[in-house]
Amino acid sequence: MITLTINGKAHSVDAEEAMPLLWVLRDILNFTGTKYGCGVGACGACTVLVDGAAVRSCSYPAVLAQGKAITTIEGLADGGTLHKVQQAWIDAQAPQCGFCQSGQIMAAVALLKEKPQPTDEDIDAAMTNICRCGAYAEIRAAIHAAAKG
Amino acid sequence: MGKVTRRLVIFGGAAVAGGGLLVGYATLPWQTLDRARQIGAREGETLVATWVRIGKDNSVTVIVPHSEMGQGVHTSLPMMLAEELDADWSLVRMEQAPADMAFANQGLARGFLDDLTGSVPRFLSGPLDFVARKTAEAMNLQTTGGSTSVRFTGVAGMRRTGAAARAMLVKAAAAAWGVDEASITTENSRLVHAASGKSATYGEMAEAAAKFDVPVDVPLKPRKDYKIVGKPIRRFDIPAKVDGSAVYGLDKRLPGMRFAVIAASPVFGGKLKSVDEKPALAMRGVSQVVKLEDAVVVVADNTWRAKEALAALSPVWDEGANAGLTSASIIAGMDAALTKDGLSEEYASGDVDAALAGAKKVVEARYVVPYLAHAPMEVMNTTVHLEGDRLSVWGGFQDGLTARVLAAKTAGLPVDNVTLNHTAMGGGFGRRLPDYMDYLVRAVKVGLQVKGPVQLVYTREEDMTHGFFRHASVARMRGVVDDKGRVTAFLNTVAERHDPPEAGRFNYAIPNQAMRYASGTNPLPWGAWRSVDHTQLGFFIETFMDELAHAAGQDPHAFRRAHLASAPRHLAVLDLAAEMSGWNTPAPAGRARGISIREAFGTIIAQVAEVSIGADGLPRVHRVWSAVDPGEVINPATFTAQIEGGTIFGLSAALHGAITVDKGRVVEQNFTDYEMVRMADAPVQVVKVIESGAATGGAGEPGTAPIAAAVGNALFALTGVRVRALPFRLARFGAGEGAK
Numbered sequence: 001m002i003t004l005t006i007n008g009k010a011h012s013v014d015a016e017e018a019m020p021l022l023w024v025l026r027d028i029l030n031f032t033g034t035k036y037g038c039g040v041g042a043c044g045a046c047t048v049l050v051d052g053a054a055v056r057s058c059s060y061p062a063v064l065a066q067g068k069a070i071t072t073i074e075g076l077a078d079g080g081t082l083h084k085v086q087q088a089w090i091d092a093q094a095p096q097c098g099f100c101q102s103g104q105i106m107a108a109v110a111l112l113k114e115k116p117q118p119t120d121e122d123i124d125a126a127m128t129n130i131c132r133c134g135a136y137a138e139i140r141a142a143i144h145a146a147a148k149g
Numbered sequence: 150m151g152k153v154t155r156r157l158v159i160f161g162g163a164a165v166a167g168g169g170l171l172v173g174y175a176t177l178p179w180q181t182l183d184r185a186r187q188i189g190a191r192e193g194e195t196l197v198a199t200w201v202r203i204g205k206d207n208s209v210t211v212i213v214p215h216s217e218m219g220q221g222v223h224t225s226l227p228m229m230l231a232e233e234l235d236a237d238w239s240l241v242r243m244e245q246a247p248a249d250m251a252f253a254n255q256g257l258a259r260g261f262l263d264d265l266t267g268s269v270p271r272f273l274s275g276p277l278d279f280v281a282r283k284t285a286e287a288m289n290l291q292t293t294g295g296s297t298s299v300r301f302t303g304v305a306g307m308r309r310t311g312a313a314a315r316a317m318l319v320k321a322a323a324a325a326w327g328v329d330e331a332s333i334t335t336e337n338s339r340l341v342h343a344a345s346g347k348s349a350t351y352g353e354m355a356e357a358a359a360k361f362d363v364p365v366d367v368p369l370k371p372r373k374d375y376k377i378v379g380k381p382i383r384r385f386d387i388p389a390k391v392d393g394s395a396v397y398g399l400d401k402r403l404p405g406m407r408f409a410v411i412a413a414s415p416v417f418g419g420k421l422k423s424v425d426e427k428p429a430l431a432m433r434g435v436s437q438v439v440k441l442e443d444a445v446v447v448v449a450d451n452t453w454r455a456k457e458a459l460a461a462l463s464p465v466w467d468e469g470a471n472a473g474l475t476s477a478s479i480i481a482g483m484d485a486a487l488t489k490d491g492l493s494e495e496y497a498s499g500d501v502d503a504a505l506a507g508a509k510k511v512v513e514a515r516y517v518v519p520y521l522a523h524a525p526m527e528v529m530n531t532t533v534h535l536e537g538d539r540l541s542v543w544g545g546f547q548d549g550l551t552a553r554v555l556a557a558k559t560a561g562l563p564v565d566n567v568t569l570n571h572t573a574m575g576g577g578f579g580r581r582l583p584d585y586m587d588y589l590v591r592a593v594k595v596g597l598q599v600k601g602p603v604q605l606v607y608t609r610e611e612d613m614t615h616g617f618f619r620h621a622s623v624a625r626m627r628g629v630v631d632d633k634g635r636v637t638a639f640l641n642t643v644a645e646r647h648d649p650p651e652a653g654r655f656n657y658a659i660p661n662q663a664m665r666y667a668s669g670t671n672p673l674p675w676g677a678w679r680s681v682d683h684t685q686l687g688f689f690i691e692t693f694m695d696e697l698a699h700a701a702g703q704d705p706h707a708f709r710r711a712h713l714a715s716a717p718r719h720l721a722v723l724d725l726a727a728e729m730s731g732w733n734t735p736a737p738a739g740r741a742r743g744i745s746i747r748e749a750f751g752t753i754i755a756q757v758a759e760v761s762i763g764a765d766g767l768p769r770v771h772r773v774w775s776a777v778d779p780g781e782v783i784n785p786a787t788f789t790a791q792i793e794g795g796t797i798f799g800l801s802a803a804l805h806g807a808i809t810v811d812k813g814r815v816v817e818q819n820f821t822d823y824e825m826v827r828m829a830d831a832p833v834q835v836v837k838v839i840e841s842g843a844a845t846g847g848a849g850e851p852g853t854a855p856i857a858a859a860v861g862n863a864l865f866a867l868t869g870v871r872v873r874a875l876p877f878r879l880a881r882f883g884a885g886e887g888a889k
């Protein structure tokens with residue numbers, strides 16, 4: 001049994017040592033907002049926050065997250081109020097198919113925590129998630145808007 | 150269009166349960182309309198047409214027969230209807246139609262096919278015939294592909310439905326108030342008679358409107374009166390995509406659901422000979438190993454355990470006839486096919502053979518492009534649950550109706566016993582079109598052998614290696630430029646040809662031209678990929694046009710211009726792209742620009758790309774300017790995003806994309822070796838639209854069509870190296886200045 005604190009709540013799960021956090025979230029606890037894209041750390045669709053830092057959960061054993069605060073896309077809003085990054089995403093109409101966007105948003109939240117006023121270069125360096133729909137311009141605009149707001 | 154309307158479209162109106170109104174604008178006879186009423190009308194609501202329902206609370210629910218893939222169609226179609234209805238947009242909601250014939254757009258598509266344009270992709274009619282042959286069911290399309298949703302359902306269906314519903318509401322109000330119809334105005338879901346000061350909401354008048362016949366040929370609004378169409382409207386589907394609540398196929402969860410992970414024969418066409426199931430069955434959470442003819446599937450209590458257990462198996466395959474295939478052997482086969490007589494002729498005008506034979510100098514070039522994967526962000530998957538003789542299916546499909554019929558056929562059940570539930574879709578790009586629903590068929594086969602609900606998942610590796618790929622292609626081009634710098638002959642021979650027919654054509658005034666093609670040269674499963682044949686032919690034709698410009702010693706923009714004198718829309722778009730990019734001013738140091746123009750799915754698009762070569766010798770694309778004439782734009786926000794996204798999609802292919810084959814298997818496994826454009830390499834894009842008022846063109850695919858040629862032409866301008874094989878990352882340019 002391992003205990004994970006997800007979006008402020010403790011969950012006990014019976015998962016083996018090697019089981020990546022992604023699958024504990026998606027298939028055992030039904031936090032399906034975190035997506036599977038590649039399973040090898042190459043796309044960022046599975047990005048969550050572990051103690052505030054962006055982590056690709058497909059390549060991160062769940063046991064390592066014990067004792068840490070895990071935040072998924074479902075835990076970003078504060079009650080009924082969206083996180084400013086989520087709101088910026090809506091205002092910029094950033095999602096197309098939307099499948100990459102949970103991961104993009106989590107990566108952006110981590111970036112803004114680190115660098116509240118990121119430059120385009122900061123965004124290039126931090127935002128390495130794939131968007132197959134190619135919504136990069138809207139994502140960039142949304143990050144800048146969130147930094148202002 | 151009038152012809153289409155009269156022949157194919159039947160209107161009907163009726164009251165429904167709950168004291169409401171149904172008005173149908175249907176492409177199908179009355180019994181289908183009844184069906185729509187059963188499905189679409191709810192207690193206390195009024196269904197106006199098969200595509201709209203007006204509630205007593207004055208709400209307007211537009212029923213959309215297409216799938217949302219991020220192209221915004223779940224918003225743009227309701228916009229078109231609401232515009233003609235004079236609806237209050239804040240009251241408008243969207244619902245995706247059930248996979249039922251009442252909501253098919255087949256009649257509309259067929260009407261266009263017959264009457265209006267040659268630009269409807271063949272894949273729209275293909276699956277219809279396929280299914281019709283194989284089932285006794287009358288079959289109709291809900292296909293979302295070929296940029297057809299807005300062009301057909303929207304223009305011919307939504308608009309007329311909105312206008313007809315409005316006309317009936319006006320009639321009802323006129324009768325109730327004893328005034329002349331012409332004296333009633335409508336705005337924001339209200340009917341107003343100014344002289345008497347009477348007014349009513351649509352909801353209040355809907356039931357009375359049911360008593361009137363649905364009018365045919367109601368005049369549509371002139372564009373200058375639009376209040377909703379042409380405005381940037383926020384998409385309905387976006388809020389659920391920023392808080393994790395949107396349910397994609399992979400997110401479907403049912404009590405007791407199991408997860409199935411599949412490994413199909415690594416060699417195309419191979420069969421499963423045998424597999425020792427024990428290593429998988431010994432692993433935690435594994436309940437079952439299912440053997441299919443050409444695949445092995447492990448069923449477990451979560452995806453990861455199924456995946457790990459599948460990796461523990463050593464299936465033995467009968468690799469079959471394709472075990473020796475390589476990319477090189479496939480390309481060699483294409484080259485050989487092009488030298489043989491008896492190529493099919495796609496089109497011809499003038500006498501290209503004579504013009505080539507009589508020329509002093511012939512410009513020749515050979516181009517090659519590889520296979521490509523669709524690689525949508527969400528891998529292929531389907532969830533099924535068989536309960537007795539009833540089957541439920543969940544997933545994202547570009548055509549829900551075909552999915553339903555295929556599921557029924559696979560399960561050996563009547564179509565009526567199958568329920569198809571649409572989920573959100575993590576990209577399609579063609580992979581989820583009717584002909585390529587292998588994941589659905591396999592999920593049903595697995596579901597027949599598993600107790601309870603089961604979700605079949607392709608891992609990214611399985612998805613990458615077992616697609617219906619954008620086909621590889623070789624082209625041989627021959628052209629002649631006369632002493633005045635005019636192209637007098639243009640012969641395009643290509644292996645192979647798919648869709649749409651327009652992709653091989655261009656609007657350059659060239660007296661002798663022809664396109665010929667070889668077939669049967671692609672042994673891999675292949676199919677429609679965003680913009681279909683434009684991805685190959687756009688690159689071939691627009692690169693060769695650049696080569697001809699060079700042979701003529703002319704500027705690539707001026708040269709194209711000179712050949713487009715009789716194509717004013719093309720000319721306008723080409724000139725706008727040149728103007729936007731500062732074509733006649735020098736590019737920044739270390740950079741150069743290239744230009745390209747295509748007409749795709751009714752939209753004309755010219756692009757200029759600005760490139761450099763990095764210190765690593767690899768090309769960089771810094772900026773792309775797109776000038777686009779789609780006739781008209783429904784939702785400008787969505788439209789621009791689609792052009793930009795389509796451009797990125799084409800750019801990923803041009804710079805990086807290659808699916809290669811060795812020993813009959815796909816080599817590339819994941820995003821680690823099938824790279825795509827990311828934020829840091831995404832060019833700055835500027836999109837400008839010319840709304841010429843011509844018939845509405847597509848948005849999702851045109852951006853993909855010209856970009857490879859624009860980039861290649863820019864690389865030539867910069868380096869003098871003409872790259873004729875994609876992707877560009879494999880070309881050798883030598884180290885550049887690394888200009889940023």
Ligand code: FES
Nearest residue numbers: 037038041044058
């Ligand atoms: S799924 Fe984790 S990085 Fe792609």
Ligand code: FES
Nearest residue numbers: 097098131132133
């Ligand atoms: S929005 Fe579709 S992958 Fe990013």
